[in-house]
Amino acid sequence: VAGHAVSVLYLTRGEAGIPGKTHGEAAAIRSAEAEAACRILGARPFFFGQIDGSTEINDHALQAISERLAHEQPDLIFTHWPIDSHRDHQVASLLATHGWMKSDRRAVVYYFEVCAGQQTMVFKPTDYVDITAVQAQKRRAVFCHESQQPAQIYGEGAHDAMEDFRGREIGVKAGEAFIRLAGSGHTSIV
Numbered sequence: 001v002a003g004h005a006v007s008v009l010y011l012t013r014g015e016a017g018i019p020g021k022t023h024g025e026a027a028a029i030r031s032a033e034a035e036a037a038c039r040i041l042g043a044r045p046f047f048f049g050q051i052d053g054s055t056e057i058n059d060h061a062l063q064a065i066s067e068r069l070a071h072e073q074p075d076l077i078f079t080h081w082p083i084d085s086h087r088d089h090q091v092a093s094l095l096a097t098h099g100w101m102k103s104d105r106r107a108v109v110y111y112f113e114v115c116a117g118q119q120t121m122v123f124k125p126t127d128y129v130d131i132t133a134v135q136a137q138k139r140r141a142v143f144c145h146e147s148q149q150p151a152q153i154y155g156e157g158a159h160d161a162m163e164d165f166r167g168r169e170i171g172v173k174a175g176e177a178f179i180r181l182a183g184s185g186h187t188s189i190v
Contacts, residue, residue, distance in 0.1 A: 108185030
């Protein structure tokens with residue numbers, strides 16, 4: 001993607017995310033969906049082994065994220081904005097930020113929004129990206145997550161509205177917004 005090798009780090013396999021399914025059944029479904037989405041995006045998935053809905057920050061998780069980032073040596077790190085109503089998103093954000101702090105800090109850290117106003121709160125972007133050319137690809141990747149009702153994620157005022165709104169802010173059809181961690185890295189995505 002734009003000359004970068006992309007890795008997606010999943011804290012969980014979505015074990016608790018499908019009503020009526022055991023943790024094992026849900027994990028198998030959600031993992032396959034994540035892998036399909038990554039194929040569309042040209043990304044490599046990695047799963048951290050935490051449990052959906054029960055993610056935590058502990059010494060093991062902090063060490064694992066630090067080791068993964070040291071191995072990957074990313075130029076850019078994208079993670080959830082920490083002020084989010086979903087606890088797993090909060091944990092992901094804090095683990096990624098901690099991993100960056102333990103690294104050489106050359107990577108630029110960007111926080112992204114999810115279902116702005118519903119999950120992500122108090123989000124004041126510093127950077128924007130025109131996603132018009134890749135919007136359909138992004139949508140196909142999101143729709144791989146069939147067990148998470150992607151039509152609702154997109155169609156009920158969430159991602160469609162965010163992409164439209166952020167695009168309008170920068171004068172394009174579709175956009176995404178990010179908050180850059182001050183002092184991280186040396187480049188900008190815009």
